[in-house]
Amino acid sequence: MKKHLLVVCFSILFISCKAQETPTQFTQEALNDTFISFEGENISFKQILEKHKGSTILIDVWASWCGDCIQGMPKVKALQEANTEMVFLFLSADKSITSWKKGINKYQVKGEHYFMPKGMKSIFSKSIDLDWIPRHLIIDAQGNIKLYKAIKADDSELLKALN
Numbered sequence: 001m002k003k004h005l006l007v008v009c010f011s012i013l014f015i016s017c018k019a020q021e022t023p024t025q026f027t028q029e030a031l032n033d034t035f036i037s038f039e040g041e042n043i044s045f046k047q048i049l050e051k052h053k054g055s056t057i058l059i060d061v062w063a064s065w066c067g068d069c070i071q072g073m074p075k076v077k078a079l080q081e082a083n084t085e086m087v088f089l090f091l092s093a094d095k096s097i098t099s100w101k102k103g104i105n106k107y108q109v110k111g112e113h114y115f116m117p118k119g120m121k122s123i124f125s126k127s128i129d130l131d132w133i134p135r136h137l138i139i140d141a142q143g144n145i146k147l148y149k150a151i152k153a154d155d156s157e158l159l160k161a162l163n
Contacts, residue, residue: 023145036117037113055086056162057138057139060134063119089114091115092115093116093119129149
């Protein structure tokens, strides 16, 4: 009886721990979510991606209040230096547009910048299961999600996805 119970427990554990399939596309809801450009214009995530169709894109979800984001910024800058042809999109989860813009200037963040009005509670954030920032994603030239989740800019999976 104990052996049978043990087999059942391991089976349940295996099934519940089975890795979920990693998304290769953004949901329609995420694509329709609205961001604010640095110039103050509303733009959908789909429009942002369409601007860079055919390019590899590194998305960095960050905030100026995030210690881990600021601490990891030199690694992001190193990636930029090593991958000059790649597009770097910075999506901010800051609390206000003012703090977002101050953070960009203070930390000299180079790239294309967008503000998420609802931050980590936005539709986009929920669609990518955002539970921590910084969060890095890589979109390949065909528009597919090549890397769904990396917390550090020197993550081995991130570096592998770039090569």
